[in-house]
Amino acid sequence: MTFPLPDSSPATAQCSAKGCRTDAAWVLAWNNPKLHTPERRKTWLACEEHREHLSQFLGVRGFLKDVVPLAEWESAEH
Structure with a gap:
């Protein structure tokens, strides 16, 4: 099952870490x-x-379900 990314495209997808603007x-x-x-x-x-x-932050709380390369996630959406 795939889910949409929050308002992102390959040109605008930025890291969710606080203060990070890296692709x-x-x-x-x-x-x-x-x-x-x-x-x-x-x-x-x-x-x-x-x-x-970020994986550790989510994992410690039992929230992390999957880590997927961005390209694979986007191709699975189509």
């Missing part, structure tokens, strides 16, 4: 089970530098 290379699909239905996926975008940090 995103990864999609981190996540879900807060206390707020979202099991099939719902929210997305954060990550550059190479912030992928691990």
Whole structure:
């Protein structure tokens, strides 16, 4: 199952890390089970530098569901 990215395209997809304006290379699909239905996926975008940090942040909370290269996520949308 794929879900749309938040207002992004290859030219505008930027990392979701605070203050980072680097082009995103990864999609981190996540879900807060206390707020979202099991099939719902929210997305954060990550550059190479912030992928691990953002993944750990979500993972520690049990929210992280999948990490996918941005190109694969976009091609799966079509």
